Amino acid sequence: MKIKVGQGFDVHRFSQNRPLILGGVEIPHDRGLAGHSDADVLLHAISDAILGAIGQGDIGRHFPDTDPTYEGADSAELLRTIWGMVEQAGYHMGNLDATVITQTPKMAPHIPMIRERVAQLVKADVTDVNIKATTTERLGFTGREEGIAAMAVVCLVRE
């Protein structure tokens, strides 16, 4: 059995008049996130963790923000493409653990739906996917509600 581990981290700033998409799920909030794509900071961190594990650089290398093809892109579709690379390499999800770092909104009510969605995207059992949230106790850019950060760790397995 071969195991590969990867980590990912991403940040997007809040922006008015945009939907807030986290983990492929639209979350009710008074602001969304700015970005070239749909700015799904959680899926970007997860995507980078997966790309890291398979030694394939990062999301910007595969989907450059200078390419109009990806303007307004659905990050779930980008993750689907990345997951195809994982399957091509013969790996499946061992487990995934991710943290959304934000002062608002309260994430707890939305975590079960995000967990299901992420598990579906990486073809994993929901018990092998963990999504959590933390504030930074009003400290720093997340504490000032300027943006959202996310981090993720994945373990990929090949039998």
Ligand SMILES: Nc1ccn([C@@H]2O[C@H](COP(=O)(O)O)[C@@H](O)[C@H]2O)c(=O)n1
């Ligand atoms: N946006 C958030 C942030 C946190 N939570 C939940 O609250 C717990 C306590 O957060 P602290 O930052 O005060 O440690 C945390 O463990 C999460 O369960 C949340 O739902 N949404």
Ligand SMILES: C[C@@]1(CO)OP(=O)(O)OP(=O)(O)OC[C@H]1O
């Ligand atoms: C996803 C991409 C591509 O649309 O754009 P953004 O939404 O700006 O996201 P970021 O995490 O800054 O970098 C990856 C990009 O290439």
